Every structure is written in structure tokens, then in C-alpha cells.
Amino acid sequence: MKFSDGNWLTLPGYEVMSPVQAYDPKAQEKSISVYASPRDLKPRWALLDLPLMTVKLSSPMADVIRVSVHRHKGGIVQRPEFEITEQEGIQIETGMETGELWLQSGGLKACVHTEGDWGISFFQNERRITGSGIKSLAHVTREDGQTYMREQLDLGVGEQVYGLGERFTAFVKNGQSFDIWNRDGGTGTEQAYKNIPFYLSSHGYGVFVNNPGLVSFEVGSERVSKVQFSVEGEKLEYFIVGGKTLRDVLRNYTTLTGKPALPPAWTFGLWLTTSFTTNYDEATVMSFVDGMKERDLPLHVFHFDCFWMKALHWTDFEWDEKVFPDPEGMLQRLKETGLKICVWINPYISEQSRLFDEGAERGYFLKRIDGGVWQWDRWQPGMAIVDFTNPDACQWYGDYLRELIDIGVDSFKTDFGERIPTDAVYFDGSDPHRMHNYYTQLYNKVVFEVLEEKLGKGEAALFARSATAGGQQFPVHWGGDCSANFESMAESLRGGLSLGLSGFGFWSHDIGGFENTAPADVYMRWAAFGLLSSHSRLHGNQSYRVPWMFGEEAVDVMRFFTKLKCSLMPYLYGSAVDAHVIGLPMMRAMVLEFPEDPGCRTLDRQYMLGDSLLVAPIFNEEGIAEFYLPSGRWTSFVTGESVEGGSWRSEQHGFMSLPLYARQGSLVPVGAVNTKPDYDYVDGVEVHVFAPVEGVEMHLEIPDLKGNSSFKMNAILNETQLTVELISVDSKAWSLLLRGVTEVESIIGGIGEAVELGMRIRPDIGVTSIVIKYA
Template sequence: MKHYQTSRLNEAIDVSIPFHQSDTLNFMGDQVTDFDPQTRSGQIKWLRSTRKPRLAFNQYDFFIEPAQSWEFPVEYPESPVMPFDISFVTPRTARIRIQTRRKVAKEQPSLMISGEISEDTSWTSATQNEHGYVWESPFGKVELGLHPFHLTFKDANGKILTQTWHHKDTFSLQNMYPVPFSFARSIQDMSHKIAATFSLSPGEKIYGTGESFTGLNKRGQRIDLWTRDSLSVQTGDMYKPIPFFLSSRQYGMFIHSTAPMTLDIGKEYDAANTIYMDDDSMDLFFFGDPKEVLGEYTALTGKSPVPPLWSFGLWMSRITYDSEAQTREVAQKLQEHQIPCDVIHLDTGWFEEDWRCDYEFSHTRFDDPRKMIEDLRKQGLRVSLWQIPYFTPTNRYFQELIDKGLVVTDPDGNLPTEDAILDFSNPETVAWYQEKIAELLEMGVSAIKADFGEGAPIFGRFHSGQSGRLEHNLYPLRYNKAVADVTERVNGEHIIWARSAWAGSQRYPIHWGGDTENTDSAMLACLRAALSIGLSGFTYWSHDIGGFVKESPEALYRRWMPFGMLTSHSRCHGAPPKEPWAYSDSFIDDFRAAAEMKYKLMPYIYTQAYLSSQAGHPLLRAMFLEFPDDPTCWMIEDQYFFGSDILVAPLFEETDHRIVYLPQGQWVDYQTGAVYEGQQWLTIQAGQIPIIMLVRAGASIPHVEAALTTDHIDWEKVSITNYTNEGITQGQGKFYHPLRQDWVEVN
């Protein structure tokens, strides 16, 4: 059984710890042997080493020293030689596979990969030089050094993007920094853990790693890639860690694994980026402008399909509507106050017992749920339902799931926790679960909220034959897929509403940002998370507008609302009240104005969604995705692009103005028509809607008259608004028509 240094169940795992312990045996990637340039395969010799303590001037430190084997029998290799290979997937993508021990388990198809991985033939044959071999494509070079082992990645002009770190490369008096490209063998369970160390250049910035709430630039951070119920948006824990990152030097890496990982991105040693993996093999994809990197990564792991049009409208929810009367009242109030909305979400209270998920409406509080759903649908409103994959002992399905063998067990065949946890690696479990979900969808439900999914126990045993070490992070992807597949089969639409995710989950939109505090800083953390997950391959994202944990302060909610409307998907959710009519009359007016703004922008939003899905780009974009040559844009985390043409700067404190950075060009205020010169910082006043929106001069933005639901939008009345350095005028252009699924010209 694997040894994990955690103090509580489902705590994030710091995989770097064994590499800093004196009782761990280390093997450093030293040299390449038996390399065949035709097959691009060979072996790496791993140099046995240990850490020796040294006292010097009243200070103890540890140093790496070569070690001799004292193992018996002597057949055990002192410095093992293990396979590795290089392959090329596209002209921009190289794949590196490294093993540290012989494989016994049969390799399973990867759920993270979309389609088949093919061999690209545009790379040149190997060219030999004094150090090893070089391969080239029109977009870059890969160099392999043999003695010592080195991998160097260059762009088409020969600039080094990054390279591996050999133990002889250190310039530090403390030669254990940085940890070189190596693996550690535990004396407790003989498990292997890999440290793949790459160089970081001066000024280099790293982005991505999933829905991270910490600073957008990850350099200087240590990040544990371990799905966890964060219970907050202001810690390092993540609902959606993704083993992918991209660099300001215009490359990206994807670690093709579900094992626990820790990324030390220049925290321990400023010039080194170390990927620590709790695995005995590494499968690394190297991608080499940021937009192209995202396109390559999503070509490999899948792009987000465009969700149905109605999903881009407002979702109204709270913890929780718990009766048919409440639900109908919300629908009536939305219409009474003329507030555009498309979805009413029923959270934890639609069962007979709150939170006890049994897939059945309460008989005492919902008189006729099928008719309720039908009636709401006639108004243009859809219904979304909450559920979870965990079953408490009082749940009526608890024993059935155990008896049928549909749950995760411990190594002895018992439950590893108090709950019965669905084992989505078991096809029979998926079939049982999808049957329950299908009954709800056939009743008329439009979307299923796939809550939780971060708690698959690490000591669990799964039908796949794997332990929680490899299934824990994979669990959200299996869960997302199960919900998405049955929804598409019954309703014909690509949509879920999920909290947890892993690499590949972007194929199953939509994901939201978890349990947000009701504070200014949490609002900003939500934007950082949106930008980070967008830089991890996810096109669509949402969050709980106004915050989740407590009642939203009116002033905060007023500023948060337009920010929430200018994300791909917009949901008001959390502790009650969330409905605008529970606040002041002026708040209702401001709420309505923000919602109407989004509905008027629906042709632009849907067009940008289509384009973004095709390219694998996010709808909410970090500034540098649109202006990669502007160094300032790489530093900004409190403003963003909504699609390609609208720059958004939310108000993160109680004020009506803020400092905004404008990139090169001219920018037109969406609300006032004021024109600003770019490439400068400016203090800009928010318009009537409390947010700053600036349109790129020269852009043509399609609009339509606001409607109470997307079903009621008249798509024959789309108009084009031109934003120029002379102001705002009506013009001509085109948009992607959501009903015709084609481009339409507007004159």
C-alpha cells in the first residue's frame, strides 16, 4: 500500500516531500544508452544517489552524493537502465515517455485523450551532433543530449524555450537545489516517484494548472494537483486541478497522468520548474504563441462543444427551492419584474429529505413535478436539478448499491468511508446511475448539476483494478462523462453543471467555481479561477454570482451582477436570498439592466462561443491571449476579454471607477461611447451598469432586442453595432446563428 504523508482524509498530497528526506533513495537521470535515432527510443541510466548531512559553521544541510548499492542479491542493479522514447504528434507537439521500472499492469485506454494519437511526419529525421540528436519541424526543435541526459526544446528561431535539469547543471553551493531530473524510491513501500525538472528563464511566467484561485501567474507557487472540496475560493485547494500549464515563452506542457502531482514552479528554486509525480512512469506532451498551445492541447484532450443556447441565459437558484409552490413563485416573480431568465435550478431540497439524493421529487412538497416542468417550459423556463454520487446510510439506495457491487470499496471489500460512493469505473454502475438520471430527463428536466466528485478515497479499490492513487483525480472525469452522455442521449444536448473536473472534462461543459465567499477578494479570486481554467483548455465557466456562503450584501451583489453576466454562463446561487426582489427597488432595476445587457449581447456571445469552441480557446480570456506581445498584459489578473472584442474591468471594491490598462489601439466605452487611446493606464468611470466595458475600435458587435428568455429572442432582428474612433454607429456584419447553425450576414 502506498505511503502518504497526510493528516486527514482527502488532504492534498505534496509529492515533493520524499525528495527532501534523507531516508529516500534517489536515482538521477544521468545518461542515455542504446538510443536508436530511427525509432527515437532508448534507455536512461539512473544514477543511484543519497543525501548526506553535513555540519558547517553551526548549520546542517544535505548534499547529493553518489551511492553504492548494498542490496542483496547483487542482481539488483546499482544504477538501473529503463526505457524512454520520443515521438511527434503534430508539427507543434512532441511526446516524451519515460519509465523508471518495468511495466506489469496492462495499459488502459486513456479517458483524458480524445481520439487516437497519430504520428506526425513533418519532423525531420534525426541529425546527429556532438551532444546527441536534433529533430526539427517548421515550428521548433527538440534536442536530445546523450552524455549527460538532456532534453532541450527550442522555437523555430533557435531560442531555448526550456530544458531539463541534470544533476551536474547546478550552480548552487547546495547541490540538492534544484532537485534534478530523477526518481525517488521509498523504503516504506518501494514505490517510485518522479521529479521532472525544467529550466525557468528570467521573467518567465507560468499559467494554467486548472481552476486555481491563487495568483494568475503561478511562478513562485507550489501547487498540488489533487481534486478537493475547497470549501473556499481563497486557498490553494482546487475543485478542478488540471495537469497542464503554458509559459510566457510560448510553450506548454501536459502531464498525461491521473496520479497525485505537485508542481513546484520556482518556489523552492527560482530558476526551476519541477513536476513531482506519484508514479513510476511519465508521459509528457510538449506544445510549442499561447493560443496555438491551447489549440494543440485541446486537439489532444478534446474541445468544448457549444452548449445549448438557453444555457447562456440567466440561471436563478439558491440553497434551496424546496417546493413546487416556491418554484412557481420564482417563475411568476421573474415575469412580474420583467427579468430575463432561462433556468430555475432546484438544489438540495427537491427530495423528501434535504440532501438525501434518491432521484425522486418529494411527494409532500411537489404536487405534480412533471406538470410543473411542462408549465415552466411553456414560459420558456428550463429546470435544472442537483444530485451527488454519494449515498449516506439512511439513503434507500445505500444497501442496494453495496449488494450489487456498484460502489468503491477498501482493499478488504468493505466501505472505505461512511458513504456508499458510486464507482464510475464500473460499467454496471454507470448504467444504474444513468437509468436514474434518464428518468428525470424524460420527465422534462433540462440539466443535471453534478455536484461534488472530489472525494474518491485514495485507499479505495475500483472496478478498473486501480486504487484511488490513479482513480481519485480521474473520478470527476468519469462522473462528468456519465452525466453528459445520458443528457445527450435523452435530450440531445451537450450540457452538465459540474463542480469537479480533470483533464478532458472540458469536453463536458459547463463547470462552475464552487463555494464562493461573499467578499470583494473572493470576487477577484473567481476571476483568477476563470482565467486559469480558461488557460487550461476550458471554454466555458460559471460561478455563484454574489457569493455562495452567506446572504449577499446588496452593494457587493450590485457590482458582482454585471461581472457574472459577462461570463459565459450566469447563475445566481447560494445562501438566500438571491432573488433580486428580495432587495431594494433600485437593485431590481440594476439587476434587470445587467441581465438585459447579456440578452442583448446574445448574438455576440453565441458567435464567440462557437469560434472559441472551434479553436479550443476560453470565452473569458486573460489579456495576453489577445495581446501576447504586450508585456503588461501578462501581468494583469483583474480585467479580461469577453470574447475577442470586449475588454471587461469589474469593480472589485465599493467605488464607481477604477484604473484600467488599455492595450495598443483605440477603445470605445460600451456604455458611454467615449473613445480612449490605448497602451496606457487610465482611470475610467463605470457607466450606469456598474462595470467597465471597452470595445476594440473597429469591432462590429451583433445585438438583438432583449427578451424574457432565449426562446423569445427574435433572431430576424439582429443588428450590427460598429465601434470606431468616431463613436458608435449602426453597420453591417455577420454572426453565427444559433438556430440555423450557420453564418448569417446582416446589412
């Protein structure tokens, strides 16, 4: 939302009050506070008829500073609020010196100017990262009486802004305007399903606006050297999130708002759905499953989309008996093939649903101001919306999910949750404007916790579309309705990378696009991209997405990349554990891993998959990939060719390939199984050693299926000797595979109780493998 008319004027209909100086500064033990005055208070008369803003700075955890501002604090406390972590025992220092009031938390420091012009400056390890100056902080009154609080933080020369949720517009957010307001707009517009009031700066910090309602951002789009954010009302709270690196900033932000849960390993396999508006029954479903098996296509999850329920009855959690006369038996037959089962749900209840009268009579739906059920006809006729602020409604809704889990369902696709009204009444009195975005948090939380209750901790996983800040705790999320073309494939990736820089660890998308039917080349290129993503799902709208519908070559491509992903699961699940423990996304924008490289700051058509693997999907008919390799030695995971980075590359690839490069000094474990994602990752694992850097120690941990470390290894190259140290390992055979390296002449070290140390040559790659076997 813009308030100014150029540099000097205010837009008609608005009155802006900004502080010009600080008054009555106070340094408490854990916080500092000051009054922000809109005029010079030296004359005694200036103390009369005075509007003041109160500014308080504190710290909920190390390297995070909270800034709370209000004009009038006597208003009603509005719900909901984001859940914020408050760590105990952190060291906070405060003080007051000549002209300055300050607070320090970890390496992050805030200084309020107590003399001269109003201003707040933020420093990370003594380096100024941003701040708020004269005319930046403001209280705004519109001519109809609506009030706003506004802040403008400095945007430095060359500084670039990322995040703000899953946004499909330009990856670098400078010059753009955003309303944090969840909408069902597809992937081809400025609207977003997952709006997160958090941005990450290339200058090494993040900003989180603590308001679940509408937050309006102007990122260098009103004042070109400022990031502006504003909220309705009399209060504004935001957090400056620091850290030594961008990785540390994300770690701190996800500590503040919640770490992603660790999805079970089976979710990383290939998902196949019935698609949306296709016709299907058990025979159709089994033909898909059998067709995948006959073609040696590993399949791990089958998803039933909307029409598992009777048309116009959504949501009633009841299988359409005309199409599925024996749902429990069908699910059992599917599970006997080794598949997990997911079904589509949403929080909207049609008037035709068997749930409608129950919910209406018990008060489980959002209500109109007059006390009746809030209804409309968008999506389903006479549709009501479940009120998840009512604990009894949560239990009622969850009980229907429990029944489905009891007959074999393992996961739920929690669709929708964006079109939430602002004129409804909630059971707990929550403000409907603040609930518009926050509704999805309650919705996904209810479903996720039911899965944890029934299946156990570590076995819960959703396939969710909408989210708000903190929604990363309930993975997995997918990118919504994309089109079946290269342009939409690229915009989907932009959205996923932005979401990853907003604290979300796991993300997926509809392979081949959702709308329409992709040409075979788009489908195959998307398959490679999709199977080198966190999670991989074949889904569409009006046509089935089984690969043989796109030709036999598509079958071969799907088989190759599905098996590649399964074999990479020791590495990928280790990256998933990092997402869960640290808060780093599995699919990482290049700027996150290489913030010091200016060449990486705008890249949105390639990414790091975990710490070590660079992926550059192909977005054109010619099969040409143009991508950037940061400095260092990079080795093609597919061909074994090693190249020096620090430059752009252009490569042409067939459908069975794409640029997949391993970072210098990486240890990438490759599993012995390529047909499923959940297996013993250590048994027979092959550790690929990529171009070790002399004198730089390499580390590897391989998790078990619970996320616990079951294999730890260190390795270091000194001259031509590679020293390997095993910290812990089960007594199973494993091997080292040296790739992109010619200078290693010998391997020594703590190989535990190995009884055989042999050499072999991998003819497919032509490199030496060191085989270690245990008794």
C-alpha cells in the first residue's frame, strides 16, 4: 500500500505522522524503550496536545531483535497471533551512551538515536545492515478514520530482497509490491497461496512482520531505497533476524516460528494421482498401478483426488459407492502392492454433504453476524466452512479422518484454505481479517496432528497448498495450479525457491503441469525436474499423468529419474534431516549457498539440492541448459566430467539427462536400492568423493529411517593421500568411489574393523572404487 505522492507529498486522503526525535529513553535489564515524538519537545508548550508513538526493543532469542511500536495501546487484543519462540536464559545487553540507546543480542545490535533526528540502526557484528530514519516510521490516518502503522527500512546499494512466501513473480523482489493475503490465483499471477510476511536480504539479515493479517509490502517500489511494510491499526511489531550467514538467518527464523517436521522416508518416492476431473474407478486405478509395475516404474504413493467422493457432496469423507463399492478392500489390495495411500480433502462442507446438518446444528461452522451459517456457492453449493477455532469442531472433523486412516489412508492432500471470508464470526472471537491467512495454519495443524496420533510421530505428512508463517511445521507443500508449458515450469520453480527462503523445508509441484496436457517434451523435462525436487508427484486436471500416455521415451525418462532419486535417498534424507533440525530448505536458491558470489544473487532457474548437488532443469524444446557454476571444481554426476566453475555454461542434453553437478569437496552417499525410497541406507552404500580440496576436511552423516545418524565419516586429502575416519557405522559392506579426482594415490585411516580393503574399477564411470567390507 502506497501513502506518498513522490518524495515530498502525501497521497490525497491520508495524514502521515512521523517521529522527528526520541524522548525519555529508558534502558531496562532486557529491553529498551523510548517515545517517538512528531515534533521538537524543547519548548514547554510542545508537550501539550502531543501524539506519541511508543517504541520498545527486546529480544526473544539470540541474534533476533523485536521492535514493538504503538500509538494507542488501549484497543481490543486481537486474535489470532503467530506462535513465537521465546528462549530462556539468553544474554541480552542494554545501555545508554551519549546520543544513543542500545540493545544487543548475540551478534545483533540495535541503536536508537536519542539526540538529533529520529532513527534506529541495526548492526550485525558491528556492520550496519539496515535501519529506520527520519520520516520512515509513521502512523497514518485515512480520511474515513482507518489507521495504519508503517515502517520503512533502508535498502542499501546493490541489496536484494527474497522470500515473502511462494511467489511466482520475479525471484528478486526489488521493485515489486505485495499484499500478504492468501489467494487461489494459480502460479501465473502476482497472487500467492502461501504468503509469508518474512523477507531475506542479500546483506545478511531477515525481517519478519509479526501480524497474521494483511501486511502490505513495497520493496523499493514506493521509495526505491526502502523496504516499506504497513498494517492496519495502531500497533506494529517486527523482528530483525541476524546471523553470520544467510543459512544462519534461516536457522534463526525457523527457530522463531517453528522447524519443519521430518516427513517419513516413503513420501520422497513417486506419487501418482487419479488427476482432477478424469473418470476413474478401482479398475482404472489398478490399471495405473499394474502399468507402472509392468514397465518397471517404481511407484510409492497413490493419491485419490476429489472424485473419490460423490460430486456436489464435498466434503463428506464418504467414498462414492457407485464407483468404489468396496473402498476398504480396494485400499487393502493397493497396500498389498507396497503403496501408501493419500486422499484429497478440504475444509469446505457442501450443503448436500452428510456433514452439513451435523456441523450446523452443533455450531461447527463459521457464522454470519446474525448467527446463521456463513455460506456461498463458490466451489460447492451452499458451502459452509469448518471453524477450527472451536475445539469440538476440530475433534469432529478429525474423527472422520481417523475413520479413513483406520481403513488404510496414510496421508491427506489438504487442498484449499485460501478463500476465507472476512465477514464471518469465529467461535473464539478471532478477528476475521487476521484469520483470513491464519485459517490454513489451524486447518493443516488439525490434520497433521490426527496423522501423528494415529500413525505415530515421524509418520505424518500432508500435501498442502495454502500456508502462513509457521506453516512449515506441517509438510509437505505443493505449488498449486500451474500450466503445462515451460513458462509455468519456470514460474513454479521461482515460487518454490522463494518459499524455501521463507522458512519452508519441503516443496513439490505437479509434474507436467496441472492445467491442460503437456507436450511430451515438456512432460519429460518436468519429470527430470520433479524427481530432483524434494517431493515428486504426477498430477493433472483433465487427463491422466501416467508416462505411457506421453510415449515410450517418457516411460524410459520416468524410470531413469525415479530410480536415480531412490538411489540418492541416503543423501536426500540427510538433507531432509537438515531441513528438520536446522531449518534449511532441501531445494536451495543459489544465493543461500553462495551469498558471497554476486553471480548467484539473481539465479532462479537452477538450485542446490541439499549442500552438494547443483540442478539446472531444462526449460526449452532445444534441450539447452544455460546455467552458472560458482567458483571451484564441479563434477557431472551423470558423466563424471570435471570442470572449473566461476562462469556460465551452455549445454545440450537429451531427455535422459540434465546438468547435475557435484560440488567440490563433497561426500555424496548413493544407496544400493533404486526401487524404493525407504530402505537401509547404509547397507551397501557407495560414498562418492568429489574432488577433495587438499587440507579441507569433509564430513558425512547418513541417517536411518527415523532421522538418527547411523553412519558418520570424515575424510581429508593431504598431498596424494586420502585419510578416512569412520566415527560410527553398522557392520555392513560399503565403498568409496573417487570422482573428479586423479591425485589420490592411497587411502589410509580409521576404517574400523574392516576385514577386507580392495580396489575395483567402475566401468560405467571409469573411476576407482575402494571397497570396504565388515565381518
